[in-house]
Amino acid sequence: xxxxxxxxxxxxxxxxxxxxxxxxxxxxxxxxxxxxxxxxxxxxxxxxxxxxxxxxxxxxxxxxxxxxxxxxxxxxxxxxxxxxxxxxxxxxxxxxxxxxxxxxxxxxxxxxxxxxxxxxxxxxxxxxxxxxxxxxxxxxxxxxxxxxxxxxxxxxxxxxxxxxxxxxxxxxxxxxxxxxxxxxxxxxx
Numbered sequence: 001x002x003x004x005x006x007x008x009x010x011x012x013x014x015x016x017x018x019x020x021x022x023x024x025x026x027x028x029x030x031x032x033x034x035x036x037x038x039x040x041x042x043x044x045x046x047x048x049x050x051x052x053x054x055x056x057x058x059x060x061x062x063x064x065x066x067x068x069x070x071x072x073x074x075x076x077x078x079x080x081x082x083x084x085x086x087x088x089x090x091x092x093x094x095x096x097x098x099x100x101x102x103x104x105x106x107x108x109x110x111x112x113x114x115x116x117x118x119x120x121x122x123x124x125x126x127x128x129x130x131x132x133x134x135x136x137x138x139x140x141x142x143x144x145x146x147x148x149x150x151x152x153x154x155x156x157x158x159x160x161x162x163x164x165x166x167x168x169x170x171x172x173x174x175x176x177x178x179x180x181x182x183x184x185x186x187x188x189x
Contacts, residue, residue, distance in 0.1 A: 001044040012041070013093070015051040018077045025058040025073075028080035038085050050085075051093040051139065052078050052122070054102060064095070064118075066106040071118045075125025082129050092126055093136040093164055094119045100141040112150025116159075119151070123159035134161040141166050143178040145185060152189040 004012065016034050023029065041048050052074065055062045060070035078092050096102060098115045107114035115138075123135045137160030138148055151157070163186060167175050 001040050001046055004046060005044040009046065011047045011049055011091075013049040013051060015053040015096070016081060017054055018052065018056045018074070019054060019062070021080060022056055022058065022073075022077055026076075028077070028084070030084055038088060042088055047088065047090050049091040049093060049136070050081055050089055051096050052081070053096045055104065060106075061104050064098075064102065064104040064107070066104045066114060068117075068121065071121035072125070074118060075122045078122055078126045079129040082126065082133060089130075089133060091134045091136055091162075092122075093139050094122050094160075096139050097141040097166065098139065099144050099147045112147055112156075113154050116151045116154035116156035119156050120159045136160065136162045136164045139164040139166070141168065143167050143175075143182055145178075145181060148182065149185055149189075152185065157186065157189045 014037065016030060020031055021028055021034075038048065055064040056073065056077070059073035060066045065071050065074045081092065082089055095115070095118070098107075099111055103111055103114070119135075119137045126133055126135050137156060138151060140147060143165050148163070157163075163182070165179075165182065167178065169175065
């Protein structure tokens with residue numbers, strides 16, 4: 001972290017796994033490693049973008065929430081992060097690569113709809129606690145425009161302050177065109 005600070009990096013992305021934070025339903029205990037990490041970030045003037053990741057067996061399934069009550073539990077987990085780490089947290093990212101490997105079985109045939117439902121409830125919980133926190137959505141692997149448009153068609157864009165993409169690829173050529181297409185899609189919705 002000191003080297004990151006030295007070269008001008010002011011933000012990094014990481015996570016505090018939901019299942020590790022809420023081992024007993026309704027009780028939030030952050031591991032010592034999370035506290036040490038956040039303290040080191042603070043000491044170096046680095047603000048972590050926290051991805052709210054993965055499921056919790058207390059809510060629907062270990063693979064993730066898929067009901068309104070599960071989404072509410074997920075939203076409360078976001079509130080717990082904000083309560084624990086205060087103004088150090090400026091951004092919360094809703095999930096990680098829901099279009100890829102990580103989503104509940106119930107959502108696999110309509111990931112866009114389930115994600116849109118989850119982001120709405122999480123956004124409302126987060127903004128209730130801290131209106132200033134930026135809620136980042138999509139968080140998808142590659143730039144899957146049909147999937148993203150599905151989220152937008154289900155109203156998900158209204159519950160995001162920013163759209164996150166993970167445009168992994170062997171060669172960078174073409175990513176600029178895909179980003180332009182995504183920007184056009186955002187403007188459309």
